[in-house]
Amino acid sequence: MVTEKNVIMDETAIRRALSRIAHEILEKNKGIENCLLVGIRTRGVYLAQRIAERIKEIEGIEIPYGELDITHYRDDREAMDRTVVNSNLTFPAGSNGIHDKKVILFDDVLYTGRTIRAAMDALMDCGRPRMIQLAVLADRGHRELPIRPDYIGKNVPTSKHEQIEVALTEFDGKDEVYIISNREER
Numbered sequence: 001m002v003t004e005k006n007v008i009m010d011e012t013a014i015r016r017a018l019s020r021i022a023h024e025i026l027e028k029n030k031g032i033e034n035c036l037l038v039g040i041r042t043r044g045v046y047l048a049q050r051i052a053e054r055i056k057e058i059e060g061i062e063i064p065y066g067e068l069d070i071t072h073y074r075d076d077r078e079a080m081d082r083t084v085v086n087s088n089l090t091f092p093a094g095s096n097g098i099h100d101k102k103v104i105l106f107d108d109v110l111y112t113g114r115t116i117r118a119a120m121d122a123l124m125d126c127g128r129p130r131m132i133q134l135a136v137l138a139d140r141g142h143r144e145l146p147i148r149p150d151y152i153g154k155n156v157p158t159s160k161h162e163q164i165e166v167a168l169t170e171f172d173g174k175d176e177v178y179i180i181s182n183r184e185e186r
C-alpha cells in the first residue's frame with residue numbers, strides 16, 4: 001500500500017478562505033447583530049476565533065464565540081448521559097446564552113454530517129437558537145444526513161478511501177490542509 005499526502009491548501013489559501021468567509025457571514029447576516037460563533041472542538045474552535053478576529057478587523061466589533069465538545073452526543077458511542085461537557089458556551093453578561101441567537105457553527109472538515117448533527121443536538125440542549133448556520137474549512141462530500149454548509153473554505157471532491165487532514169498553527173504548529181490517498185502498489 002502506498003500512501004500519498006498532497007497539500008490542497010497552504011497558509012495563504014487558508015487565510016484567504018477564512019477572510020472570504022468572514023465577509024460572507026457579514027453579508028448574509030447584514031452585520032453581526034445577534035450572531036454567536038461556536039467552534040466544534042478541536043480545530044473548529046480556532047477557526048471560530050480567527051473569524052471573530054477578522055470580523056473585528058473589518059467591522060471593529062467583537063463577536064462572541066464559544067466552544068462545543070460533542071463527545072456525549074456522538075452516534076457511534078454507547079449511549080451516554082447527554083450533558084454538554086468541556087464546552088465553553090458562556091457568552092457576555094446580560095446576553096441570554098444562545099437563546100434567540102443566530103449561531104454560526106464551525107468545523108474543520110465536513111464529511112458524513114454526523115458531527116454536525118451531534119453539535120446541533122448539543123446546542124439545542126443549551127437553548128433555542130433563532131437559527132443555526134454552518135461554516136467548514138473543507139467539504140469533502142459523502143453526506144449521510146441532509147446537512148449543507150452555508151460557508152465553505154474549499155470543496156474537495158474525494159473518494160471514500162481518501163482522508164482530509166487539517167493542521168492549524170494553534171494546535172499543530174502550521175496551517176495546511178492535506179488529502180491523503182492510499183493505493184495498492186503496482
Ligand SMILES: O=P(O)(O)OC[C@H]1O[C@H](OP(=O)(O)OP(=O)(O)O)[C@H](O)[C@@H]1O
Pocket residue numbers: 040041042043107108109110111112113114115116
Ligand atoms: O462529517 P463527519 O463524518 O462527522 O466528519 C467530520 C468530523 O471528523 C473530524 O473529526 P474526528 O471525529 O475525526 O475528530 P478530530 O476532530 O479529533 O479529528 C473532523 O474534525 C470533523 O469534526
Ligand SMILES: O=c1cc[nH]c(=O)[nH]1
Pocket residue numbers: 109111140162163164165166
Ligand atoms: O476525511 C475526513 C473525514 C472525516 N474527518 C476528517 O477530519 N477527515
